[in-house]
Amino acid sequence: MKKLYKANRLLTALTLSAGLFSACTNTTKTANDKTANVVQKDSLINYVAQRLPIYERVKLSTNLNQLSINDRKVLPLLIQAAEIMDELYWKQAYPQKDSLLASIKDEKTRDFVNINYGPWDRLNNDKPFVAGIGAKPEGASFYPYGITKEEIEKSSLADKFGAYSVIQKDSTGKLSTIPYHVLFAAELQKASSLLKQAALIADDAGLKKYLNLRADALVTDNFTASDYAWLDMKSNGLDLIIGPIENYEDKLFNARTSYEAYVLIKDKEWSKRLAKYVKLLPELQKNLPVAAKYKTETPGTDSELNAYDVVYYAGDCNAGSKTIAVNLPNDEKIQQEKGTRRSQLKNAMQAKFEKILMPISKELIDAEQQKYIKFDAFFANVMFHEVAHGLGIKKTITGKGFVRAALKEQYSWLEEGKADVLGLYMVTGLLKKGELQGDIKDYYTTFMAGILRSVRFGVSEAHGKANMQCFNYFKEKGAFERTAKGTYKVSFDKFASAMNDLSAFIIMLQGNGDKAAVEKAQKTMAVIPTELQSDLDRLTRKNIPVDVVFEQGVDVLGMK
Numbered sequence: 330m331k332k333l334y335k336a337n338r339l340l341t342a343l344t345l346s347a348g349l350f351s352a353c354t355n356t357t358k359t360a361n362d363k364t365a366n367v368v369q370k371d372s373l374i375n376y377v378a379q380r381l382p383i384y385e386r387v388k389l390s391t392n393l394n395q396l397s398i399n400d401r402k403v404l405p406l407l408i409q410a411a412e413i414m415d416e417l418y419w420k421q422a423y424p425q426k427d428s429l430l431a432s433i434k435d436e437k438t439r440d441f442v443n444i445n446y447g448p449w450d451r452l453n454n455d456k457p458f459v460a461g462i463g464a465k466p467e468g469a470s471f472y473p474y475g476i477t478k479e480e481i482e483k484s485s486l487a488d489k490f491g492a493y494s495v496i497q498k499d500s501t502g503k504l505s506t507i508p509y510h511v512l513f514a515a516e517l518q519k520a521s522s523l524l525k526q527a528a529l530i531a532d533d534a535g536l537k538k539y540l541n542l543r544a545d546a547l548v549t550d551n552f553t554a555s556d557y558a559w560l561d562m563k564s565n566g567l568d569l570i571i572g573p574i575e576n577y578e579d580k581l582f583n584a585r586t587s588y589e590a591y592v593l594i595k596d597k598e599w600s601k602r603l604a605k606y607v608k609l610l611p612e613l614q615k616n617l618p619v620a621a622k623y624k625t626e627t628p629g630t631d632s633e634l635n636a637y638d639v640v641y642y643a644g645d646c647n648a649g650s651k652t653i654a655v656n657l658p659n660d661e662k663i664q665q666e667k668g669t670r671r672s673q674l675k676n677a678m679q680a681k682f683e684k685i686l687m688p689i690s691k692e693l694i695d696a697e698q699q700k701y702i703k704f705d706a707f708f709a710n711v712m713f714h715e716v717a718h719g720l721g722i723k724k725t726i727t728g729k730g731f732v733r734a735a736l737k738e739q740y741s742w743l744e745e746g747k748a749d750v751l752g753l754y755m756v757t758g759l760l761k762k763g764e765l766q767g768d769i770k771d772y773y774t775t776f777m778a779g780i781l782r783s784v785r786f787g788v789s790e791a792h793g794k795a796n797m798q799c800f801n802y803f804k805e806k807g808a809f810e811r812t813a814k815g816t817y818k819v820s821f822d823k824f825a826s827a828m829n830d831l832s833a834f835i836i837m838l839q840g841n842g843d844k845a846a847v848e849k850a851q852k853t854m855a856v857i858p859t860e861l862q863s864d865l866d867r868l869t870r871k872n873i874p875v876d877v878v879f880e881q882g883v884d885v886l887g888m889k
């Protein structure tokens with residue numbers, strides 16, 4: 330849940346034909362091998378030509394007039410620092426970027442390499458798409474090539490599971506660790522001094538302090554003080570998430586972090602509204618459609634929720650599918666002491682809405698109801714999902730301790746399902762109270778379309794499972810129907826009661842801490858029915874994009 334809506338990277342549905350590709354690199358070339366290579370190359374070029382259109386190009390822009398004159402001077406410096414994170418991420422994901430690109434003549438393949446930060450298709454289970462390239466190493470370049478998990482686990486290295494170092498092997502086979510700030514000293518020094526320059530110009534005291542501390546953190550790998558300073562920032566208009574942050578690229582241990590950056594401009598008006606909604610949580614908790622014993626907890630109102638426009642994505646968050654909501658910092662000690670900030674990336678959501686959700690709706694939502702698909706409803710549904718994580722029950726009422734501990738590996742998907750349905754419950758409640766504007770039909774129809782969008786990423790991870798549970802439950806309750814034309818039509822009156830029933834069902838599963846019952850729910854409900862799968866296949870045949878790719882930078886912002 331750290332990096333929200335990026336979990337589709339964990340797709341395991343499609344199999345790799347890695348052996349086929351890796352076999353070509355070390356054989357003596359005979360005439361047959363040459364023919365085989367040419368055939369392979371052509372088929373890969375065809376593969377790329379088919380896959381490239383899954384990404385729709387979008388310009389990343391915003392209204393810069395909301396920034397002060399000094400912030401407008403700071404912005405290019407932050408973008409320059411972000412570009413350095415991009416370089417560093419390449420080094421982590423695929424260090425031979427330049428020689429790879431130089432060896433490729435096909436322009437589409439070069440584009441696809443840039444989108445994927447390497448020769449593996451991130452949204453198709455890392456399938457290699459350049460001739461002669463083998464399977465993606467699970468440990469990227471964080472570990473010596475070909476090393477096994479056991480070898481690392483058995484080693485006596487002090488920092489073997491460190492977040493901010495790499496492991497290297499010398500010619501005698503001896504392992505050692507090198508901290509990021511040593512390995513990437515030159516680049517980090519450059520990024521650090523850019524942040525210091527930006528701090529000198531910035532007006533906002535909180536931003537000034539954060540930029541200075543983050544500049545120090547980049548060159549020491551000690552991020553704690555800057556994480557606190559980041560959470561303390563309240564009145565800033567510009568924001569920057571920068572550094573080695575998420576650990577998805579390290580598929581060996583999920584330990585080592587990748588460089589990334591987001592340059593952000595706060596949407597102050599939306600952020601103010603969000604703060605208001607968080608305050609309404611206790612009352613919404615009281616009205617949950619479930620027996621009183623399941624709703625005795627008081628939801629926290631201290632978590633922070635903000636909306637931003639992103640003007641630059643770099644590194645990890647820009648690779649493959651694009652993140653549209655982030656929950657940081659990841660440091661659990663800081664989380665316990667001070668909470669986190671959930672950042673909603675509004676213009677990126679808008680891009681996905683226009684380029685993906687709208688075309689999906691045209692194909693799969695009943696023609697009469699397409700008028701209800703609206704961006705404001707999409708944005709609200711995604712946001713209230715976030716707020717709704719704070720509602721419900723954290724501790725079982727059966728003496729089994731915390732829900733998370735009782736449900737173990739079954740916890741995440743059910744919690745995501747809870748946030749989906751209670752998010753909708755919040756929308757419904759706030760509309761009734763007049764705290765939220767709009768027509769409930771917009772929110773429900775857009776929610777339905779949202780399920781159809783997310784489920785394209787499969788059910789291998791938590792959000793996908795949650796989506797399918799909701800789909801199957803709602804279908805059984807008659808909350809929507811599939812028309813003879815193969816489109817989906819919401820039954821508004823039944824939608825609300827299905828929502829209430831599913832809310833109660835999930836909260837009770839959580840409150841009882843009954844893991845076997847949750848496993849059963851997963852097996853029966855978190856599956857894609859054949860009929861739906863064939864509807865989703867229609868989207869693929871019609872080339873409806875799966876994700877977006879950004880044109881971004883100071884010139885796109887009109888600052889040059």
Ligand SMILES: [Zn+2]
Pocket residue numbers: 330333714715718745748
């Ligand atoms: Zn969530």
